[in-house]
Amino acid sequence: MQLSRLxxxxxxxLSAFQGIAPTDLDFxxxxxxxxxxxxxxxxxxxxxxxxxxxxxxxGHVRVVKTTADGQEITVRYISPGxxxxxxxxxxxxxxxxxxxxxxDCVVLAWPGHFWSKFADAxxxxxxxxxxxxxxxxxxxxxxxxxxxxxxxxxxxAHALLKLVKQTxxxxxxxxxxxxxxxxxxxxxxxxxxxxxxxxxxxxxxxKGLVKSGRQKVTVVEPHxxxxxxxxxxxxx
Amino acid sequence: MQLSRLxxxxxxxLSAFQGIAPTDLDFxxxxxxxxxxxxxxxxxxxxxxxxxxxxxxxGHVRVVKTTADGQEITVRYISPGxxxxxxxxxxxxxxxxxxxxxxDCVVLAWPGHFWSKFADAxxxxxxxxxxxxxxxxxxxxxxxxxxxxxxxxxxxAHALLKLVKQTxxxxxxxxxxxxxxxxxxxxxxxxxxxxxxxxxxxxxxxKGLVKSGRQKVTVVEPHxxxxxxxxxxxxx
DNA sequence: TTGGGACTTTGACGCAGCGCAAACTCGATT
DNA sequence: AATCGAGTTTGCGCTGCGTCAAAGTCCCAA
Numbered sequence: 001m002q003l004s005r006l007x008x009x010x011x012x013x014l015s016a017f018q019g020i021a022p023t024d025l026d027f028x029x030x031x032x033x034x035x036x037x038x039x040x041x042x043x044x045x046x047x048x049x050x051x052x053x054x055x056x057x058x059g060h061v062r063v064v065k066t067t068a069d070g071q072e073i074t075v076r077y078i079s080p081g082x083x084x085x086x087x088x089x090x091x092x093x094x095x096x097x098x099x100x101x102x103x104d105c106v107v108l109a110w111p112g113h114f115w116s117k118f119a120d121a122x123x124x125x126x127x128x129x130x131x132x133x134x135x136x137x138x139x140x141x142x143x144x145x146x147x148x149x150x151x152x153x154x155x156x157a158h159a160l161l162k163l164v165k166q167t168x169x170x171x172x173x174x175x176x177x178x179x180x181x182x183x184x185x186x187x188x189x190x191x192x193x194x195x196x197x198x199x200x201x202x203x204x205x206x207k208g209l210v211k212s213g214r215q216k217v218t219v220v221e222p223h224x225x226x227x228x229x230x231x232x233x234x235x236x
Numbered sequence: 237m238q239l240s241r242l243x244x245x246x247x248x249x250l251s252a253f254q255g256i257a258p259t260d261l262d263f264x265x266x267x268x269x270x271x272x273x274x275x276x277x278x279x280x281x282x283x284x285x286x287x288x289x290x291x292x293x294x295g296h297v298r299v300v301k302t303t304a305d306g307q308e309i310t311v312r313y314i315s316p317g318x319x320x321x322x323x324x325x326x327x328x329x330x331x332x333x334x335x336x337x338x339x340d341c342v343v344l345a346w347p348g349h350f351w352s353k354f355a356d357a358x359x360x361x362x363x364x365x366x367x368x369x370x371x372x373x374x375x376x377x378x379x380x381x382x383x384x385x386x387x388x389x390x391x392x393a394h395a396l397l398k399l400v401k402q403t404x405x406x407x408x409x410x411x412x413x414x415x416x417x418x419x420x421x422x423x424x425x426x427x428x429x430x431x432x433x434x435x436x437x438x439x440x441x442x443k444g445l446v447k448s449g450r451q452k453v454t455v456v457e458p459h460x461x462x463x464x465x466x467x468x469x470x471x472x
Numbered sequence: 473t474t475g476g477g478a479c480t481t482t483g484a485c486g487c488a489g490c491g492c493a494a495a496c497t498c499g500a501t502t
Numbered sequence: 503a504a505t506c507g508a509g510t511t512t513g514c515g516c517t518g519c520g521t522c523a524a525a526g527t528c529c530c531a532a
Binding site: 065067071073075089090091092096097127130131133134135136137138140141143144145147148149191 | 367385
């Protein structure tokens, strides 16, 4: 569904579009289509021909990889203002993962071949997206290191802190992760099972570190959670 | 130590330099210094200012990340012809990992600021390195998925197969991984301990899948190893 | 208001694989 | 030839956490 009007103010502040002239922004946005996508619906799907790349304007998107035998791994969550589906930037013709809306979302979509056009015409756009790819590479390596060296409780704590930093909203009880997230989702981010995540959250709730409910997690004491995430064996 | 002469034939065939005119190759190589680096010595080190980027001409290099508490993770092995230390390409000013020579190596080194010069002047050079970054991102995600969904024996099997594909040398006994690699090294690639790797290799040797010795692994039956790497529980 | 389904909790059990420890093997060095 | 140290093997006990199973609990839709 196409929104009525697209204005350059939608993208002017975003890091990927920094330093691009207003008229150029108008041009870029003139090529985009905006879409509303309902919760749980895909923006794009793994293996699919990469016909477009996207900018998330509003909402939260979960990027998921599915293995040959059907297991799902959550690669990352996308926040408003981030690009996604930029397979073309790294020479892919097909999406390496699926992107699923965690809530109702609004995205801008450009046909795939515009990526190289934009990168050529506006070097800062290219540079910025490459920087994005670079930091995702860093993130992935951090993930590998965590999986190799940390216990499950530390990984879950790290995952919660990352989500809090990325999408946390201050409430009177603490910092709320601002979209519905299930135990299963957290398990898929950390390489464990929903059962273990549930046990951990229960025990942390007893200790007053977090408050959690159905598809909802609030971190009450980020600092103590961080100690747990980093800390070696100091059992309380 | 500087080699006596640098010739464009050193780099002409490599994917990063594909489609670049001979005179341009001469120019590029004119800016490079070649270095011999001894086994176990670093090409560059984590956290260090990224003053240069490198091309491996000969040898094998292990890329390692060290955690705050001193644990080491092997990120990947670099083979001849690959670029490394391209932090500049993704907007970093400091190396995110260390690169250690697994054997005596020969590398070309360019001062860091040449990276953007080259990328600007020779678009295919930039595109090719971005593609490299992209495929490393893919690799990292694959690693995360393996760590999340596979048992240790499958991960070790996958790691061996990857090494065999990348650097395998045919011998009469099977395919030999062409540089000294210890149980500890394999453990650091797969997130386990040298003890477990040792046990696995012993049991695989009994079954005739591999032959291994001190810092040396030969895969005798790649196909059966692959079955083990992919396969669900079929215990023999 | 009443299902019904999705999500969560909790218990019981088992085992893969880690930590610890000790012995062994091989290659290099003198 | 003897020595030394790095790399490897192997046994044993323990435990983190996955698996299986069964109850809750909450939200939504009719």
